[in-house]
Every structure is written in structure tokens, then in C-alpha cells.
Amino acid sequence: LVAGAKISTLKNDASSRRYFRLEKGTKSFIAVDASLGGNCLAFIQIAKYLKKMNLCVPHIIETNVENNFLLVSDMGNEQYFNAFTSNPDVANTLLIDAIDSILIMQKRGISYQDNLASYDNSLLNFELELFRKWFCNKHLNLKFNKLDRKDWQECCEFLIENALGQKQVFVHRDYHSKNLMVLPKKNPGILDFQDAVKGPLTYDLVSLLKDCYIKRSPDQIRSLALYFHKNLDKNILSYLSVNQFMTNFELMGLQRHLKIAGIFCRLNYREKKSSYMQYIHITLSYIVEITKKYPELAFIDNLIRGKIMQTLAHTR
Structure with a gap:
């Protein structure tokens, strides 16, 4: 062949x-x-x-x-990321296509989701610990004392409770602009799906709309998130209000962004892949947009706005 x-x-x-x-x-x-x-x-x-x-x-x-x-x-060379950066006018159309695919995945995935590993307490906590170990400890040399560890764990439990409290669906788990391809028809081409799990309803949506490689405006994010909500199954809409949905979405995004900040640092130090560090500031900006809104997350908010931003300023 x-x-x-x-x-x-x-x-x-x-x-x-x-x-x-x-x-x-x-x-x-x-x-x-x-x-x-x-x-x-x-x-x-x-x-x-x-x-x-x-x-x-x-x-x-x-x-x-x-x-x-x-x-x-071969699905070609044009990632969603390339399309977004070279021609921003196409972004909304491509994002709607990608959201429609999430909705299909969740609806038709009911037949397969129980064959997948669960995005459980242990995995969610492991991912959050990547932020503490690789971003705080390794990258910034920030060590948590006993009180810090207690406050940090309470924040983690708050985020995990939000994730596990959502409807559990078929989740791609890395649904972002570098894993989606622009095709001549029937967008998107979907890649890197081998780590799919049964997990929270908002996970793939927030991975797409709050992409760590591209900073989007809060208005655009909200508009597209509401498009997703409006097109959910009627049985879900019957109990999931817009306000509850947006809370789920925001807190799920925070869990992912804390994880990603840790992963970018792990890629830099362990795998010697330094190119991902350029996206740390986008990731942190998404984090502080959410931590300031929730009193339960005051420890993370104070940590980033205080020690972390000061340390980053000195390392530039």
C-alpha cells in the first residue's frame, strides 16, 4: 500500500x-x-x-x-488553531460546528460511555495536583505549608464536587483547536481522542471555548456556551438552568486550566518541550477570571494575584 x-x-x-x-x-x-x-x-x-x-x-x-x-x-494540515489565527472571521462558524459535534457525541455516546473509564474523584484530584507540583513547586519554587495545603485541598474538593455533580457523558477530554481539523466538508475532523472518559457535561465545551492556546472574550464564550445549553436534550434542560449551567461551566474550566498550567510546566521540565510555556499567561488569565467570582476559591485567587504574579514578574 x-x-x-x-x-x-x-x-x-x-x-x-x-x-x-x-x-x-x-x-x-x-x-x-x-x-x-x-x-x-x-x-x-x-x-x-x-x-x-x-x-x-x-x-x-x-x-x-x-x-x-x-x-x-490523512486529515490534512489545517488545524482549527491555524484557521482561527489566520482568519478570525471563520471562528464562530467553526466553533458552532465543533459544538454540534460535542452535542452529537454526548447524545449518541450514551450507548458507549459506560465502556469508558470514569472521570472520578481520584483522577480529578490527580490532575489538580499537577498545578501544585509542577507549576507552583517546580516552576516557581513555591512550597505550600500545612495551612496552604489545607486551603488548597478545600478548593480542590469544591471543584471536584462541581465536576461529579454534573450529568456524566461521553467526554473526548482534550477537545481544543490543535486537535480539531478543518475539512472540506463535515467539520471538524477530530483527533487525539484515545483518552476519552465518562465525565462532566461541560468538560469538552469549556476545553473548546476556553482553549489554552487562544484567548477569547467573555462575551463570545458566553454566547457560544448558551448556544450549547439551548441545544441540550430537553430532559437535561428541564433541570439545568442557565445560571447553574454557567456555574458548572466556569468551575469545570478552572479545574482544567489548573491542570493545564501544571502540564505545560511538566512538558517543559520533564519532556524538554519548552514551546508550551508561551501559553501559561493565557491559562492564568482564564483562571483569575473565575477565582475572583467565588469566595470558596479565595486561596487560589490570592495565591495567583499575590505570590505567583510577583514571582512571574521577577522571572521575565
């Missing part, structure tokens, strides 16, 4: 996977090497689920599960 193909290396993502484009005549394929750490079986299984939902994911052509290699169809 690909003997004699021209091979070019593609830019790696935040994982340890490597990607290659294979071109032969008018045909193009993507080879995925996950031998350094990856789960091809999960990718294959989740791809089947998403295809059954009639969503656009790469077609799996060949597999070598033993060695964690895959050959998949």
Missing part, C-alpha cells in the same frame, strides 16, 4: 507519539508511532465509537497493536 511512498516527519504533539506523512501519487496517509508510550487499542476502540456516531475521525487502515503502530487516513 505504501511501499515507495515519500515520508515526511510531522510536528509532534504534547505526547510521546511520533507522526509521519506518507505520500504516494495522489494518496496520503499518516503513520503513528506510539511505541514510546501510547495506547493503540484505546485509539482503535474510541475511533469505532465515534465513527458509529457519524463523527469525522481518521479511518484506520493498518494496525500493529503489539508494537503500537498505526496507519490512518
